[in-house]
Each structure stands twice: as structure tokens, then as C-alpha cells.
Amino acid sequence: MMDRTRLIGLQLAVALGIILLWHVATTTPDIFNVKTAQFFFSTPADIAARVVKMFSTGIIWRHLGITLVEAALAFVIGAGLGLAFGFWFARKPFLAAIADPFLKAMNSLPRVVLAPIFALWFGNGIASKVALGVTLVFFIVFFNVFQGVREVNQNILSNARMLGMNERQLLRHVYWPAALAWVFSSLHTSVGFAVVGAVVGEYLGSSAGLGYLIHESEGVFDTTGVFAGMFILSVFVILVDVLVTVLERHLLNWQPEQSSALAKA
Amino acid sequence: MAQMRRRLSLVETSTVVQPAVSLTGVSIAYGLKSGGRYEAVAPVNLSVEEGEFTAIVGPTGCGKSTLLNAAAGLIRPASGIVSIFGQKLDGLNQQAGYLFQADALMPWKTVLENASIGLEVAGMQKGEARAKASALLARVGLKTFLDRYPHQLSGGQRKRVALAQMLVRNPKILLMDEPFGPLDAQTRLIMGELLIDLWQADRKAAMFVTHDLDEAIALADRVIIMSAGPSATIIGDFKVDIPRPRDVAEVRADRRFHDLHSAIWSVLRDEVRKAYGQFAAEPEGAGA
Numbered sequence: 001m002m003d004r005t006r007l008i009g010l011q012l013a014v015a016l017g018i019i020l021l022w023h024v025a026t027t028t029p030d031i032f033n034v035k036t037a038q039f040f041f042s043t044p045a046d047i048a049a050r051v052v053k054m055f056s057t058g059i060i061w062r063h064l065g066i067t068l069v070e071a072a073l074a075f076v077i078g079a080g081l082g083l084a085f086g087f088w089f090a091r092k093p094f095l096a097a098i099a100d101p102f103l104k105a106m107n108s109l110p111r112v113v114l115a116p117i118f119a120l121w122f123g124n125g126i127a128s129k130v131a132l133g134v135t136l137v138f139f140i141v142f143f144n145v146f147q148g149v150r151e152v153n154q155n156i157l158s159n160a161r162m163l164g165m166n167e168r169q170l171l172r173h174v175y176w177p178a179a180l181a182w183v184f185s186s187l188h189t190s191v192g193f194a195v196v197g198a199v200v201g202e203y204l205g206s207s208a209g210l211g212y213l214i215h216e217s218e219g220v221f222d223t224t225g226v227f228a229g230m231f232i233l234s235v236f237v238i239l240v241d242v243l244v245t246v247l248e249r250h251l252l253n254w255q256p257e258q259s260s261a262l263a264k265a
Numbered sequence: 266m267a268q269m270r271r272r273l274s275l276v277e278t279s280t281v282v283q284p285a286v287s288l289t290g291v292s293i294a295y296g297l298k299s300g301g302r303y304e305a306v307a308p309v310n311l312s313v314e315e316g317e318f319t320a321i322v323g324p325t326g327c328g329k330s331t332l333l334n335a336a337a338g339l340i341r342p343a344s345g346i347v348s349i350f351g352q353k354l355d356g357l358n359q360q361a362g363y364l365f366q367a368d369a370l371m372p373w374k375t376v377l378e379n380a381s382i383g384l385e386v387a388g389m390q391k392g393e394a395r396a397k398a399s400a401l402l403a404r405v406g407l408k409t410f411l412d413r414y415p416h417q418l419s420g421g422q423r424k425r426v427a428l429a430q431m432l433v434r435n436p437k438i439l440l441m442d443e444p445f446g447p448l449d450a451q452t453r454l455i456m457g458e459l460l461i462d463l464w465q466a467d468r469k470a471a472m473f474v475t476h477d478l479d480e481a482i483a484l485a486d487r488v489i490i491m492s493a494g495p496s497a498t499i500i501g502d503f504k505v506d507i508p509r510p511r512d513v514a515e516v517r518a519d520r521r522f523h524d525l526h527s528a529i530w531s532v533l534r535d536e537v538r539k540a541y542g543q544f545a546a547e548p549e550g551a552g553a
């Protein structure tokens with residue numbers, strides 16, 4: 001197993017290497033035409049300066065906040081609906097059989113095509129972005145919970161029955177925890193998709209948020225702005241993911257550790 | 266069928282003390298994915314009296330778990346009648362506690378929660394249920410493990426939690442399916458002693474499946490031998506007339522133990538061979 005500090009050191013070295021290469025390629029006149037290169041790729045220094053400026057002037061906070069709110073709402077609503085429907089359908093196989101083709105059809109639809117229609121229905125504000133995120137999160141959670149509840153360990157179920165649990169108690173003590181475990185195990189994916197929904201929605205039409213920022217810069221060929229926006233978005237997603245990991249560890253403490261921190265890092 | 270039923274009702278009216286578990290002409294078949302049916306257990310008759318500790322041994326895959334599941338009401342027999350204290354069993358056997366062969370603890374509940382849940386769902390106050398459960402957990406040597414989750418326990422510790430989980434509800438009938446299955450010989454001895462200790466207090470009817478003949482004789486009042494499947498039947502029924510209290514370890518040196526052991530083994534040996542021969546020929550049949 002690799003030493004953790006060594007690993008981080010190597011990862012940093014790779015990052016620095018890429019930045020250095022980027023810097024040299026876009027600022028050394030002998031390699032490419034500097035003007036053209038910078039038009040297409042900007043430079044690491046410019047991007048850093050832009051990021052700093054965005055934070056020092058404070059304009060970024062409003063956009064970050066809006067994206068965060070959209071993603072959070074999309075997650076909560078999508079996961080809540082997915083949990084409820086997944087649970088319900090898993091316990092009522094007949095309903096599930098009826099709904100099956102419709103769910104599959106809806107899930108196979110690329111969500112991007114829904115963005116304009118949501119904008120039409122819900123306006124250009126937060127609601128249409130939340131709706132887009134919800135359609136993404138819902139299916140992930142729904143299918144996970146559906147599967148999880150249907151495949152609850154038969155031994156545990158039989159044992160619980162022999163311990164005298166009635167249907168309601170089985171729901172509370174067996175099905176519900178099993179379903180929650182599946183929600184949490186898909187947490188990284190569903191939170192990720194909540195952010196994707198928000199950003200894509202903003203990108204396709206809005207007046208605020210990270211997706212909007214990136215789209216704005218693209219509209220005026222401001223490559224530096226695009227990269228700065230992408231950088232902030234990546235850091236934002238990573239931070240959210242770290243938060244999810246912490247939450248997961250807290251909520252799923254009854255589960256054996258799945259993979260070592262090293263493998264995840 | 267009709268005849269059998271008539272005979273049974275005759276028995277019901279004429280006897281005063283009903284057996285705790287009585288299987289009359291019970292056969293069990295599984296429907297296979299391929300469309301066929303696999304008769305695991307051929308019609309068998311078996312009754313376990315109140316206070317009787319019955320061990321069931323037989324080659325692997327013969328249908329011991331299947332028989333226990335029928336007594337628990339988890340599977341419906343293809344034919345015959347399961348009666349519990351003289352009442353025809355319909356649905357789950359509410360009078361029985363079942364210690365499953367496979368791990369069946371709820372992984373999201375701690376040791377204490379797992380052990381007390383049976384009382385809590387029966388309506389007992391949480392505090393009282395937990396107190397009872399932790400007293401029993403202390404008896405099985407898990408006093409310091411109350412807050413652990415099942416995955417943080419060893420196989421033997423998990424079995425002890427399952428034992429406490431079953432016993433805490435004070436069921437009238439104990440169904441135990443290889444409760445010491447994955448344990449080493451020494452731990453089995455200690456667990457066997459513990460089980461007999463707990464059982465001795467208020468002798469319940471027990472059906473105890475094991476693949477360890479020594480263990481069966483050391484613990485039980487009676488040893489039932491099943492033949493190799495398919496269509497397994499009961500091919501031996503031995504009374505263990507070694508007086509109690511017994512020392513589960515020392516009893517193995519007893520003369521009567523030896524005599525019984527060789528008598529039972531002479532019946533069992535051929536069946537075990539048959540089962541292994543069969544599994545060697547068709548390996549997919551070995552799934553339990």
C-alpha cells in the first residue's frame with residue numbers, strides 16, 4: 001500500500017506539472033502564437049487572478065449560493081420522491097409492473113431536452129433548475145430503493161417475522177433501514193446529479209448561478225472566465241462530495257468500511 | 266389425505282397432553298425454476314413432546330432446515346399437517362423461537378437493539394425490554410458488546426446474540442438450525458454447555474439441528490436421523506438415556522455415549538456416503 005503523504009505529493013506534482021505545461025505553452029512566444037493560444041486556452045495566472053477577483057469583489061457568492069440552493073432543493077425533493085415511490089412500488093409489485101414501461105421511458109430521456117420545457121412551465125428562476133435536478137435525482141434514488149427493498153435479505157426478514165413483527169413493524173425495522181442504506185449508498189451519485197441538474201439548467205437559460213456565469217463568459221469568448229467558472233465549479237463539487245462522505249460515515253456507521261480512505265483519495 | 270385427517274382428529278380428542286410439535290405425514294417440495302418439483306422431504310411423522318430436547322442429524326442437503334422451516338410455519342408442507350400443541354398450524358408458528366442457520370441479525374441494529382427488539386415489538390416498554398435483553402446478553406458473555414454492530418462481532422459472538430434474541434421472548438418451542446455451525450470445537454463445547462444451562466431452567470421443547478453427532482448425543486434427549494435426499498425420511502430415532510444434569514464435555518467419556526454413538530453412526534454412515542456420492546455426481550445439488 002502506498003504511503004498517504006507520498007500519494008498526495010505525487011498528485012500535487014501532477015497538478016503542478018499540468019499547470020506548468022499550460023503556462024509555458026500559452027506564454028512562450030517561440031512555441032505557439034501567444035495571442036491565439038491565450039484566446040483558446042487563457043493562462044493559469046489569468047485564471048487564478050480572475051478567481052481571486054471574483055471572490056474579492058464578492059460577486060461569486062450570489063451565484064454560488066443560488067447553485068447551492070438549487071442543488072439542495074433538487075436533491076431533497078428528488079430523493080424524497082424517489083424514496084417514497086421506490087418504497088411504495090417495491091411493496092406493491094402490481095403497481096410497479098404497470099408503471100415499469102413509463103418509468104423506463106422517462107428515464108431513458110436525456111434530461112437536457114426537458115430544460116426548455118421546464119423553463120416554459122416554471123419560468124427562468126430557480127424552480128425550473130430544481131425541476132431538472134429532481135428528474136435526475138429521482139430515478140437514481142427510486143431504482144436504488146426499489147431494488148433495495150425488493151432484495152431485503154430473506155433470512156433477516158424471516159427472522160424478524162419469527163420475532164413477532166407485524167407488517168408495520170417490518171416496514172419500520174427492516175424495510176425502512178434497508179431502503180435508507182440504499183439511498184445513502186447512492187448519495188454520491190445523486191448529489192452529483194443534483195448539481196449537474198442545477199448547472200445545466202442555469203447554463204441553458206437563467207440570470208444567476210455558476211452555469212450562468214460560464215455561459216455568459218462563453219457568449220463573449222472570455223476563455224479566462226469560462227475556465228475560472230469551471231475551476232470554481234469543480235472545487236464546489238469536490239467540497240460537496242467531501243461533505244457527503246462525512247455524512248455517510250456518520251449515518252452508515254453500522255456498515256463495515258467499504259473501501260479504505262486511500263482508495264478513495 | 267382424508268384418512269390421515271380423520272386419524273389425527275381422533276388422536277386430538279383422545280390424548281390429554283399434546284406434543285409441542287407434531288408433524289403428521291408432512292412432505293415438502295420445492296418448485297424449481299426449470300418447472301419441475303423437487304421433493305426434499307418425503308412424508309414423515311415426528312412429534313416432539315413438551316420439555317423434550319430433540320436433535321436432528323443427517324447428511325448435508327437432506328432437508329433438516331426444510332423440516333425446521335415447516336415447523337416454524339415459514340414454508341407450507343406439500344402434504345400432511347403440522348400441529349403445535351394440538352392446534353393445526355396455519356401461518357407462522359407464534360409459539361416458536363427460531364435460530365437460523367444463516368446470519369439473520371439486523372445489521373443496522375446494535376447487539377442490544379437486536380436482542381431486545383422481540384420484546385419491544387410485543388409491546389413491552391423499551392426500558393424494561395432493554396434491561397431484560399442486557400441481562401440475557403450478560404449471561405451469554407456479551408456484557409461489554411452491547412453497543413457493537415453485528416459486523417463488528419466474531420461468528421461465535423453473532424450466534425450468541427441470535428441465541429439471546431431468540432430466548433429473550435421466552436418462546437415455548439425452540440427451533441435451532443446448526444446454531445454452532447461455524448464455530449471451532451472448543452467454542453462449540455462452551456456454547457453447548459451454555460445452551461443446556463439456559464434450557465435446563467424451564468425445559469422447553471427444542472428441535473436442534475446439527476451435523477455433529479457427538480454434540481447431538483451430548484445435548485439431546487433424543488436423536489432423529491434423516492436419510493439423504495431427495496425424498497428424505499426419518500430413518501432412526503434414538504432415545505438418549507444418559508441422566509441430566511450432564512456435563513457436556515465429560516459425557517463423551519460415558520459408556521452409554523459410546524454405545525449410542527456407534528449405534529447411530531452405523532445408521533448414519535451409509536446416508537452420509539450416499540449424500541456425498543450424489544453431490545460429487547451433480548455438484549449443483551449441494552446448495553442449501
Ligand SMILES: Nc1ncnc2c1ncn2[C@@H]1O[C@H](COP(=O)(O)OP(=O)(O)OP(=O)(O)O)[C@@H](O)[C@H]1O
Binds near residue numbers: 329331332550551553
Ligand atoms: N428454495 C429452494 N428451492 C429448491 N430447492 C431447495 C430450496 N431450498 C432447499 N432446497 C433443496 O432441498 C434440499 C434440502 O435443503 P435443506 O436446506 O433443508 O438441507 P439441510 O439438511 O439443512 O442441509 P445442510 O446440513 O447443508 O444445512 C437440498 O437438496 C436443497 O438443495
Ligand SMILES: [Mg+2]
Binds near residue numbers: 329331442
Ligand atoms: Mg440446513
